[in-house]
Amino acid sequence: xxxxxxxxxxxxxxxxxxxxxxxxxxxxxxxxxxxxxxxxxxxxxxxxxxxxxxxxxxxxxxxxxxxxxxxxxxxxxxxxxxxxxxxxxxxxxxxxxxxxxxxxxxxxxxxxxxxxxxxxxxxxxxxxxxxxxxxxxxxxxxxxxxxxxxxxxxxxxxxxxxxxxxxxxxxxxxxxxxxxxxxxxxxxxxxxxxxxxxxxxxxxxxxxxxxxxxxxxxxxxxxxxxxxxxxxxxxxxxxxxxxxxxxxxxxxxxxxxxxxxxxxxxxxxxxx
Numbered sequence: 001x002x003x004x005x006x007x008x009x010x011x012x013x014x015x016x017x018x019x020x021x022x023x024x025x026x027x028x029x030x031x032x033x034x035x036x037x038x039x040x041x042x043x044x045x046x047x048x049x050x051x052x053x054x055x056x057x058x059x060x061x062x063x064x065x066x067x068x069x070x071x072x073x074x075x076x077x078x079x080x081x082x083x084x085x086x087x088x089x090x091x092x093x094x095x096x097x098x099x100x101x102x103x104x105x106x107x108x109x110x111x112x113x114x115x116x117x118x119x120x121x122x123x124x125x126x127x128x129x130x131x132x133x134x135x136x137x138x139x140x141x142x143x144x145x146x147x148x149x150x151x152x153x154x155x156x157x158x159x160x161x162x163x164x165x166x167x168x169x170x171x172x173x174x175x176x177x178x179x180x181x182x183x184x185x186x187x188x189x190x191x192x193x194x195x196x197x198x199x200x201x202x203x204x205x206x207x208x209x210x211x212x213x214x215x216x217x218x219x220x221x222x223x224x225x226x227x228x229x230x231x232x233x234x235x236x237x238x239x240x241x242x243x244x245x246x247x248x249x250x251x252x253x254x255x256x257x258x259x260x261x262x263x264x265x266x267x268x269x270x271x272x
Contacts, residue, residue: 018081047118062236083144092117
């Protein structure tokens with residue numbers, strides 16, 4: 001009897017202790033789970049996170065050098081340079097963008113402001129990227145290469161944002177894809193009068209390796225392409241570190257003047 005009572009008491013006492021321990025462990029798991037969930041929610045991507053990611057991806061110096069080496073008949077070695085210029089009251093980020101021949105970066109043939117912000121909530125996209133003309137392009141040449149105190153200041157940038165040119169709606173790419181974001185202008189494009197065009201379209205994709213692919217095209221009233229590459233988008237890759245071979249690449253030496261004329265048929269210069 002005594003032995004049985006002891007055993008019974010022992011079992012009862014052990015069961016009670018086990019229940020307390022299990023309860024404490026359960027509470028701890030609930031607390032830890034709640035903390036992890038809270039952290040996950042805090043880390044979830046917001047609409048503005050997407051906009052900032054696009055700003056970061058577009059910023060910097062990029063070249064189409066590799067593409068020009070592989071297909072010199074259709075592509076030139078161009079330099080694309082983008083950097084933050086200011087921020088609007090609503091949080092939209094304004095970037096300065098320019099393109100130039102590699103050999104003459106001080107003479108950009110295309111200059112734009114990009115305005116980056118989240119897509120409107122009623123649209124099925126993540127980021128809205130709009131391009132604007134610059135009121136006085138001469139004042140902004142090599143903007144990104146200059147010390148900040150020698151650039152037009154934020155309030156001047158806002159005042160120099162001129163007419164709207166195009167808008168691209170970007171969406172996050174599906175898992176497993178090479179790209180991070182991609183998008184296009186509407187099929188009907190935007191008005192454009194350069195080189196016989198009546199409208200233009202743009203396709204843009206941002207890749208995980210830092211590449212930015214841009215395909216701008218101009219069309220006449222009959223739908224015939226009158227400017228822009230036909231072989232595919234320009235592929236701008238982050239500027240590689242200089243090496244000995246690049247110094248002697250034929251792409252890095254001045255080409256005849258006819259090269260600048262030839263580009264007019266494949267890439268828009270100073271388009272409106």
